[in-house]
Amino acid sequence: MMQEPRLIEVRKNVLKQNDHIARALREQFRNAGVFVVSLVSSPGSGKTAFLEKILTILREHYRVAALVGDLATENDALRLARSHAPVRQITTGTLCHLEAAMVQRSLDEWDLNQLDFLFIENVGNLVCPSSYDLGENLRLVLLSVTEGEDKPLKYPTIFNSADVAIFTKTDLAEAVEFDASAALANIQAVRPGMDVFSISAKTGAGMPQFLEFLAARLAEMREAVAF
Amino acid sequence: MHELSIAMSIVDLAQQEAEQRGVRINAVHLKLGALSGIVKESLIASYEMASFDTPLKQSRLVIEEVPVVIFCLVCKVECELSTIQMFCCSQCGAPSSEIVRGRELEVTALEVQS
Ligand SMILES: [Zn+2]
Numbered sequence: 001m002m003q004e005p006r007l008i009e010v011r012k013n014v015l016k017q018n019d020h021i022a023r024a025l026r027e028q029f030r031n032a033g034v035f036v037v038s039l040v041s042s043p044g045s046g047k048t049a050f051l052e053k054i055l056t057i058l059r060e061h062y063r064v065a066a067l068v069g070d071l072a073t074e075n076d077a078l079r080l081a082r083s084h085a086p087v088r089q090i091t092t093g094t095l096c097h098l099e100a101a102m103v104q105r106s107l108d109e110w111d112l113n114q115l116d117f118l119f120i121e122n123v124g125n126l127v128c129p130s131s132y133d134l135g136e137n138l139r140l141v142l143l144s145v146t147e148g149e150d151k152p153l154k155y156p157t158i159f160n161s162a163d164v165a166i167f168t169k170t171d172l173a174e175a176v177e178f179d180a181s182a183a184l185a186n187i188q189a190v191r192p193g194m195d196v197f198s199i200s201a202k203t204g205a206g207m208p209q210f211l212e213f214l215a216a217r218l219a220e221m222r223e224a225v226a227f
Numbered sequence: 228m229h230e231l232s233i234a235m236s237i238v239d240l241a242q243q244e245a246e247q248r249g250v251r252i253n254a255v256h257l258k259l260g261a262l263s264g265i266v267k268e269s270l271i272a273s274y275e276m277a278s279f280d281t282p283l284k285q286s287r288l289v290i291e292e293v294p295v296v297i298f299c300l301v302c303k304v305e306c307e308l309s310t311i312q313m314f315c316c317s318q319c320g321a322p323s324s325e326i327v328r329g330r331e332l333e334v335t336a337l338e339v340q341s
Contacts, residue, residue, distance in 0.1 A: 003341050005253050010244055014236050014257075014332045097229055128229040130264035131332070156311045157264045160326075189313050192322030 018132055021100035025107075025135025030225060032112035035218040036120065038134050040158060041142035042151075043124030046168040046201060048076045050142060051121055053201040055083035057211060062116040062218075067106055069098040069123045076121065086110075097128035100135055116218060126151075130161040138217060144169040145178035149186060156190040164195045166210070171200040233265060233332070234273035238283050240334055245282070254287040254338035260331035261295050261311050289338075295329030 013019065029036050041047045051066060058064045065086040068077040077089035090098060090106050103120060112118070120136060122129045141162035143151050146169055152159045159165065165187050167173075167180065180198070187194055197213070199206035241255045255274075259265060267290055274288040295308040299316035305327050306316050315322050 005338050005340050007256075007336050007338050008248070008250075009336050010241075010334050012240055012244075012334045014233060014240065014334060017236075095229075095232070127264065131229065131233075153312045157262050160262055160311070161264070188322065189315075190311065192314050192324045194324075 015131060015133075018100045021104055022133035022135040025100060025104060026137075029112065029118070029135060029137065030221070032115070033222055033225060034112050034115040034118050035138070035214070035221055036118045036134075036136045037138045037140060037214070038120040038122055038136040039140045039142060040122045040126065040129045040162065041124060041144075041168075042126045042147065045124070045142045045144040045147065047121060047124065047142050048079055049201040050166070050168050050199065051119055052080055052083050053204070053207065054211070055080065055085040055087075055119070057207065058117060058214075059083065059085050063114055064117045064119070065110070065115055066119040066121065067103060068121045069102070071096075071123060080121075092123055096123055096125045097132055098122050098134060099132050103134050117214070126155040126158045130158040137221060138163050140164050140166055142166045142168050143183070145173040145180075146176050149179050149183040152183070152186040152190050159187060159190045159194070162191070162194075164197065164213075165191075167196065167198040169200065169202070170198045170205060171202050230265060230269040230273040231277065234270060234277035234288075237274065237288070237334060238277045238281055241286075241337060242281060242283060244337060245339065248339070250337075250339035250341055252283055252286045252337050252339055254289050255283075255334060256289045256291065256336040256338065258293050258331040258333045258335050259290050260293045260329040261308075262326070262329040263332040265332060267292065291335070293328055293331045296327040297323045298325040298327050299323050300325065 039047055055064055067088050069090045069092050070076055072093050077087050080087045088106055090102050139162040141159055197210045241252055245252050271288055278284050295311055296305050299306050301319050301321040
């Protein structure tokens with residue numbers, strides 16, 4: 001005889017495996033004293049140019065490296081290699097985001113103790129990466145001035161999962177009549193208190209302020225570990 | 228579109244629970260936060276695909292949507308957001324990033340038959 005259906009309580013986080021690996025990564029980064037920054041953006045936001053510039057400048061004073069999530073069809077890693085920083089590619093195939101396990105696998109044989117900063121460039125996508133913790137210390141969401149001021153309102157979830165927003169390609173702001181105060185207001189609406197930097201990878205404008213911010217965060221983390 | 232991989236995780240998770248308990252699953256109950264980054268309709272369609280070649284074929288995915296709740300530091304109360312485009316207290320209008328609920332992506336229960 002068929003029994004009546006019954007409800008059993010389970011309470012299991014669907015992403016628990018990813019979250020578990022991300023926690024282990026964060027611990028590993030902390031112990032190695034490396035500050036990990038991830039980048040999310042839509043395709044064409046100037047993320048690779050931004051990262052190339054950052055790696056090139058930071059390399060003068062810090063030990064830096066980058067992991068780059070690419071769809072099978074792209075190769076940002078090759079371009080980033082021009083910065084002369086160690087760069088590794090994570091080919092995601094058709095997968096539209098990085099997961100913690102991919103980061104963990106690609107760190108194999110890399111001595112994290114030899115690094116100050118590790119950058120992780122996520123696949124160009126403003127939707128899917130929001131669900132996946134990668135164990136990073138800081139998540140940047142990039143928004144180029146050519147994308148329009150309302151992007152934060154269209155993608156509130158990714159802005160909410162990020163710590164810092166960056167306006168990129170600011171050298172084009174005037175040409176495209178970018179309304180910075182409207183964009184700022186939209187960011188504050190979906191993520192009150194979020195830090196925002198305006199940067200042009202081309203002219204270098206705004207870069208020193210951001211690099212100072214990163215240096216301060218690295219020092220802060222190491223101080224916290226020391227105590 | 229990462230709903231398919233999420234759906235596959237849900238099917239795997241539910242199937243493991245079912246095997247441990249020796250039961251057959253009629254439905255999987257899921258809490259889905261407005262900030263989970265998952266689109267409900269897309270997840271339901273993906274669940275059908277993900278469960279197709281498994282013992283969970285024919286089972287349903289029952290989704291409970293969870294709105295975002297923030298804590299207002301001014302009023303000292305929890306406040307449900309009517310839209311995730313505006314993180315403000317509904318009473319005093321103060322902005323707040325103190326998220327209490329809304330990121331859930333959690334299998335809460337299984338409707339089973341022995
Ligand atoms: Zn209030």
